[in-house]
Amino acid sequence: MSVHTDESDADAVVRQRALAGRIASRGRVDQALSELRRLEQLGAPGEAAAVCEALARLWAQGSQLLRAIVMCKHLSWLDPGHKRTQTFIANLYARYPASPTEEGGDRVLDDLELLLPEREDSVAVPLFSMLSQEAFAALLDAVEVRHYGVGLPVIREGDQGSSMFFLVEGRADVLRLLEGRGAPAESVGEGGVFGEMALLTDGPRMSTVMPSTPSVLLELSRARLTEIAQTYPLVERVVRGFCRKRAADQLMRTHSIFSSLRQAQRRSLSREFELRRVDAGVALLTAGEMGDGLYLLLRGRCTPYYIREDGQEIPLAVLREGDVFGEISLLLDKPVTATVRADVPGVLLKLSRPAFERHISTQPGLRDALTQLATARLQSTARLLSGR
Incomplete structure (x- = not known):
């Protein structure tokens, strides 16, 4: 029997x-x-x-x-x-059998920087695997499976967001429709990641992601990330490192001012950018002081103010997602011409002054692009002030 x-x-x-x-x-x-x-x-x-x-x-x-x-x-x-x-x-x-020490955590982030940006999944998977085995299992337990049909948005531009997504199966279009930005033809394929900035700070979604085929996704919420990080602090550091690397790599690939750089130069420069969260009301640049770096706004909104001799603040053109600022002080080696203040909580990439001088001085094409941007900005400010 x-x-x-x-x-x-x-x-x-x-x-x-x-x-x-x-x-x-x-x-x-x-x-x-x-x-x-x-x-x-x-x-x-x-x-x-x-x-x-x-x-x-x-x-x-x-x-x-x-x-x-x-x-x-x-x-x-x-x-x-x-x-x-x-x-x-x-x-x-999982790359590590046990959670690395704080010093070991720095080495983990260094390892993360060595990953190539050409394929989405070469970055997305190490968001899991740059962890200890226990932390990996905790992160696996934290994500939730989501199913979306065609035409049902996963995230909607302008809505408050608090989670990121991994596209396991299917394809989705990335649409930017608000504020007259149009709807560029971008798409996310299998292994793609989106919405990660919502893990770092409150704020509206910067795009709508609409599945073009029936799709399966994994969702990681900010609440679950915070919960895991209480036991495994390195998880949050790896997520921040992932967000920084991904944003910097995308900046190098897509922003026009970096178009003259070769791939190796972009990769080297992208590692120099620091990811910063900023609260509403914080001054990033102060008129009359030397600028401390080049900024790129990833999330949020900032307003530059020209300060008159009597102390009156005159608002200039609002800075939005994708805008660069701080270049005038760096290029001219003179004090900042306008105070730039965050209107809402945001996320930025910052290239420090030493890193700027180290890289820009050897890249005439990049310096020319920034000089054109600075000249156009100075002319626009002059026109605005002359009309008052």
Whole structure:
């Protein structure tokens, strides 16, 4: 009798692995979840859990971490006490067996900087794997699986945001419609990441992300990140390092003032930018003082003020997402001509004066682009003041 049972168990394992292999070969999370639900409806939740575990392992071993995480989340729903597969994936992907010390954390961020920006998933996955095994498992537990159909926005421009997303499967369009910015044709593919600035500060979403195909995503909220960071502080540091690197890399690729730089030069310069959060009302530059760096506004809104001799503040053109400022003082080596104050909480990239001098002095094309920007800004200010 026991032999028959053993043979039945062995046959079941073979069937489960074969089914998992067939599903994995299709490479589709939505199809996998449909198959698992069918098993559940047939009254075989145990078999569904076994197939789910096999799928998670297959995808993890096949360098498809995000899909493996989706399977882990479904496995936790099928079997709430299951931890074996999460541990297996953490052992496979987490770079560190134990949480690094504070000094070790600096080395982790240095390692993060070495990653190349050309492929989205080369950066997104290390957001998980630049961690200890325990922190990795905690982050895996914190993300939630989301499903979106075509035409249902994941995030909406102007709405308050408090989470970031990983696109596991599908494709989405990134639309910018407010403030006359138009709707540039950008898209996010599998392995892409968006919304990460919402983990750093309050503020409105800077774009609408609309799925163009049925999509599966993982969502990480600021609340869950804060909760994890209480036990694993390095998680928050890695997220901040990820946001800084991603923003700086994108800046190097897309902003016109850096178009003259070669790829290696962009990569070198991007590492010099510091990510800064700023509260409303804080002065980033003060008229009459020497500027301390070049700023790029990632999130929020700032207003420059020309200060008259009688102390009256005259507002100039508002600075918005993507705007650069601080270049005039750096280029002319003179005090700042206008005070720049944050109107709302925001996030910026800052290139310090020493880093600016170290890089800009050797890049005539970049200096010319900044000089043109500074000249246009000075002329615009002069016209505005002359009309008062």
